[in-house]
Amino acid sequence: MPLEIAGLVKRFGEGAEAKDVLRGLDLSLRPGECFALLGPNGAGKTTTLRCALGLTAPTAGSIRLCGLPVPEQAREARARVGVVPQIDSLDPDFTCAENLIVFAGYFGIRESEIRPRIPELLAFAGLEGKDKARIQSLSGGMKRRLTLARALVNKPQLLLLDEPTTGLDPQARHLIWERLRRLTAEGTTILLTTHFMDEAERLADRLAILDNGRMLAQGSPREVIAAHIEPQVVEVFGDWKPGGQPDSGAAAWAAAHAGALSRRCEISGETAFCYTDDAAPLLAHLAHQPGLRSLHRPANLEDVFLKLTGRELRD
Amino acid sequence: MSLATAHFSPPVLSLRLFAVWRRNFLVWRKLALPSIVGNLADPVIYMLGLGYGLGMLVPQVEGVSYIAFLAGGTLCYSTMNAATFEVLYSGFSRMHVQKTWEAIMNAPIALDDIVAAELVWAASKSCLAGVAILAVIAAFGFTASPLALAAIPVVFLTGLCFAALGLIMTALAPSYDFFMYYFTLFITPMTLLSGVFFPQSQLPETVRSIAELLPLSHAVSLVRPLLLGQMPAQIGLHLAVLAAFTIVAFWLALALTRRRLLK
Numbered sequence: 001m002p003l004e005i006a007g008l009v010k011r012f013g014e015g016a017e018a019k020d021v022l023r024g025l026d027l028s029l030r031p032g033e034c035f036a037l038l039g040p041n042g043a044g045k046t047t048t049l050r051c052a053l054g055l056t057a058p059t060a061g062s063i064r065l066c067g068l069p070v071p072e073q074a075r076e077a078r079a080r081v082g083v084v085p086q087i088d089s090l091d092p093d094f095t096c097a098e099n100l101i102v103f104a105g106y107f108g109i110r111e112s113e114i115r116p117r118i119p120e121l122l123a124f125a126g127l128e129g130k131d132k133a134r135i136q137s138l139s140g141g142m143k144r145r146l147t148l149a150r151a152l153v154n155k156p157q158l159l160l161l162d163e164p165t166t167g168l169d170p171q172a173r174h175l176i177w178e179r180l181r182r183l184t185a186e187g188t189t190i191l192l193t194t195h196f197m198d199e200a201e202r203l204a205d206r207l208a209i210l211d212n213g214r215m216l217a218q219g220s221p222r223e224v225i226a227a228h229i230e231p232q233v234v235e236v237f238g239d240w241k242p243g244g245q246p247d248s249g250a251a252a253w254a255a256a257h258a259g260a261l262s263r264r265c266e267i268s269g270e271t272a273f274c275y276t277d278d279a280a281p282l283l284a285h286l287a288h289q290p291g292l293r294s295l296h297r298p299a300n301l302e303d304v305f306l307k308l309t310g311r312e313l314r315d
Numbered sequence: 316m317s318l319a320t321a322h323f324s325p326p327v328l329s330l331r332l333f334a335v336w337r338r339n340f341l342v343w344r345k346l347a348l349p350s351i352v353g354n355l356a357d358p359v360i361y362m363l364g365l366g367y368g369l370g371m372l373v374p375q376v377e378g379v380s381y382i383a384f385l386a387g388g389t390l391c392y393s394t395m396n397a398a399t400f401e402v403l404y405s406g407f408s409r410m411h412v413q414k415t416w417e418a419i420m421n422a423p424i425a426l427d428d429i430v431a432a433e434l435v436w437a438a439s440k441s442c443l444a445g446v447a448i449l450a451v452i453a454a455f456g457f458t459a460s461p462l463a464l465a466a467i468p469v470v471f472l473t474g475l476c477f478a479a480l481g482l483i484m485t486a487l488a489p490s491y492d493f494f495m496y497y498f499t500l501f502i503t504p505m506t507l508l509s510g511v512f513f514p515q516s517q518l519p520e521t522v523r524s525i526a527e528l529l530p531l532s533h534a535v536s537l538v539r540p541l542l543l544g545q546m547p548a549q550i551g552l553h554l555a556v557l558a559a560f561t562i563v564a565f566w567l568a569l570a571l572t573r574r575r576l577l578k
Contacts, residue, residue, distance in 0.1 A: 012578065055420055056577055057321070075329065079423040089418035093342040102341065105334040106422035154422075 001064065002158040002189040003029040003052055008061035010047050010213070021047045023213040025061070029158070034180065034190040036200035038305060039210035040314040045193035046086065048210070049160050052191075053078060066157055079107060082151030086162040088143050090135050096122065096146055097131035104153040114153060125149035126175055141172030148179065159183060161192040165199060177203055197301040207301075209308050216308040221301055228304045230263050230275040232296070234282050237271040239291035253292060261285055268311050275299065322570040322577075326427040335419060335432035336439070339409075343440060354444035358393035359451050362386065365512070377514055379543060386457040387539030388511030390448050390466065391473060395531055397441035398474040399502060402481035403494045406433050410485065416576065426576055430569050434482060438474030445470035452542065460544030469541070472554065473534040476561045480530070482568035486575055510535045530560045 010022040022044045029035050039045050050056045052065055054074020063070040065077035091099050097118050104114040122130055125145035130138075138146065144164065151159060161180075165173040180203060184190055194200055200207045201221045208218040217224045225231075240253040254272040258265035261282040262274035274282060279296055286294050343350060366382030376384040409415040416429050446467060452458050484497045508518065509531035515523050526532060533553040540547040547553065 053421065075423045075425055078421065081421075083421035085414075085417065085421065087414055087417075089414035091338070091342075091415060091418075092413060093345065098341070102334075102338050103418070103422065105337060106331065106419055106424050108331065108334070108423075151421075 001028060002031055002066060003027065003191060004062075004064040005048070005052065006062050008048070008051060008063065009059045010044070010051060010056070011059040020059075021213050022051070022058075025210075025213065025215060027208065027215070029189055029191060030206075031157075031189055032184060032187050033205040034184045034192070034203050036204035036207040037191065037193045037210055038195065038197070038200050038207055038301075039193070040195065040309050042314055043210045043309075044213040045210060046162055049083075049162055049191075049193065052160070053081070053083065079154060080157045082154065082156035082159045084144070084147050084151050084159070084161040084164050086166065088140075088147065090143055090146060090150070092135045095132050095134055096127060096138075099135070099146065100150055100153055103150050107154040109153065117153075121149040121152060122146075124152070124179060126179075141168050141175075144168060144172065144176065145179075148176065152183075156188065158189045158191065161190065163193055163195070165194070165196065173199070197305060201301050209305060211309045217304065225299055225301060225304055229299045229307055230277055231299055232276050232279040233299050233303060234262070234274045234276065234279050234286070235271055235295040235297075236274060236286065236292055238293040240289060241291045247291070250292065253289070257285065266306075266311065268306075273303070275303070322573045323566070326431060326566075326569055327425060328431055329423075329425070329428055331422075331424045332428035332432040332435070335424065335429055336436050338415075338419075339405075339432070339436040340439075350440075351444065351447055354393065354397045354441075355447050355451065358389050358396075358448055362389040362452075363455075383457045383543065384514075384539070385512065386452045387466075387542045388509075388535055390445055390452065390470065390542070391531060391534040391538050392506050392509075392511045393448055394441045394445040394470050394473045395477045395502070395506075395534070397444040398437045398477040399481045399497075401437035401440050402433060402478045402485055403488075403497070404491065406437070406482065406485045407488055407491060407494075409433075410572075410576075411488075420576075426573060427569060430482060430565075430572050434475060434478045434565055437478035437481070438471055441474035441478070442467065442471040445474070458542040458544070460542070462541045462544050462546070466538045466541040469534065469537045469554075469557075472557050472561070473530075473538075476530050476534075476557045476564070479561045479564035479568060483564055483571060486568050486571035505529050505531050508532075510539075530557055533557050 005025055005027040008022050008025040009020065011018050011020050013019055025048060037045050037048060051058050052063055052070065054071035054077065057071055066080040068077040070077055091102065094102060100118055100121055101111050101114055118131060122128060125148055127142060127146060135143065165176050168176070180190055204221060206218070206220050207224065209216045217228055219227065236250045236253065238250065239247050240249060241247055249270055250272040251267050254265050254267060258272060258274055262276040264275045266273045276282060283296060286292060362382065362385055366385045370381035373381045419429055420426060449463065449466065453463065484494060488494060508522065508526035509529050515526055515532065518526055533556045537547045537550065537553045
């Protein structure tokens with residue numbers, strides 16, 4: 001198994017200031033799958049990855065990375081793993097090719113071994129001919145792609161990516177997604193963290209939603225949607241003008257009618273999100289409400305995410 | 316075992332630390348010439364300026380010309396400075412600003428290896444600077460003894476000692492500004508008290524007894540006689556003190572770095 005985590009607890013601080021960032025996490029990756037760890041800021045995603053790599057000692061629980069116990073044999077286990085960290089950590093003093101050569105050296109790979117692979121690694125990252133380019137001359141997307149190439153120098157069984165596409169433009173995101181799909185097709189197991197639902201829905205064979213250090217849901221994207229939320233959503237917004245009364249918004253409409261016409265209704269800003277198994281009666285009602293506008297769509301992962309983790313802002 | 320005691324567990328090192336040493340060497344190689352000139356120019360200018368200028372007023376110190384007296388001290392304090400600057404400013408850049416250490420820790424290299432590699436690297440770099448200064452000293456004829464070559468391993472040990480002490484500061488620093496305290500409160504007073512510019516016999520008795528405990532004093536006590544072609548007194552004691560400072564400081568620096576980065 002590429003990664004097996006059982007009962008993982010991570011506590012920061014001691015005594016009255018102690019805070020549990022992970023509270024009994026179970027996670028098991030199957031060989032060759034792409035697994036996405038979803039969660040708002042502070043949910044414990046990065047801490048999970050740090051524990052898995054043996055970079056911080058768990059308070060309780062057991063971890064096996066590529067079959068080896070962590071943190072006891074973390075160093076040996078990391079030899080079989082590639083990591084794309086959230087923050088750029090490329091070496092600004094080196095060119096693209098030198099970054100790959102020096103990083104391979106950390107795995108005990110000789111320069112004569114890695115040098116013939118550099119054109120292939122740079123091509124994989126869409127950086128053909130950039131071997132002599134300085135890091136400062138690269139865009140954010142190019143740096144992330146070079147970091148991905150750097151994570152592959154040791155031909156890892158398991159690739160860990162911490163928010164791989166945060167801060168990238170759509171073109172760069174699509175290129176990263178395409179490359180990650182190519183890696184899973186070749187048999188590499190992938191664990192990535194993200195707070196982009198479309199990223200998880202597109203890439204992940206399975207995913208888990210994490211908040212406050214606990215798994216709230218786990219399964220394939222379809223399973224998670226089917227298990228946790230009504231299939232239909234009608235978003236209602238605009239002005240509501242009931243006969244003889246002053247104008248008011250979607251929230252007032254929802255208070256008066258949503259309970260009878262949908263299974264569940266949430267207000268966020270000026271929009272009412274109505275969740276239902278059958279949207280026909282609700283849509284028929286809305287057809288007679290001038291001023292109100294609506295959007296009818298199937299429920300998606302973001303609806304599940306917001307239902308499970310709440311709509312309040314996270315800092 | 317509580318976390319605090321775990322931080323103080325003995326270092327677990329692997330040979331991969333030389334890959335980290337090599338990384339720093341490859342960066343240095345790109346800028347080797349300005350780096351050596353930078354480490355060389357300042358101490359040599361001071362040595363020649365003070366040596367010839369003050370030397371006019373002070374004909375003999377401890378039986379030799381002032382500039383020959385100054386040569387050994389200059390070699391020691393410039394080694395100290397080179398090692399200190401490397402672990403403080405460059406080390407902090409790699410640890411905190413560039414996240415180089417975090418990248419390396421994702422490979423099969425432990426933080427212990429990285430801190431040890433920084434220690435050995437800073438000592439290597441300061442030793443290179445020291446050899447360059449020694450060459451200038453020999454070229455000006457301030458040393459003629461083959462014993463001067465025996466100063467090179469002492470210079471390396473001096474580099475290790477001050478790299479280890481500096482790594483404690485790097486582990487504690489919130490920003491670059493923090494290092495100013497270390498220089499003004501520790502490095503500069505030590506330079507003046509350790510017999511670099513004048514013999515420690517000029518110090519008042521109480522100050523002198525404290526000054527003799529400082530690591531730089533022990534480096535000077537070894538290097539100066541070697542450059543003058545004499546066997547130093549109490550070689551074993553001075554080497555042991557420098558080694559002890561190195562070991563204890565490295566151990567403390569490692570514990571503080573683990574506390575900072577492995578949470």
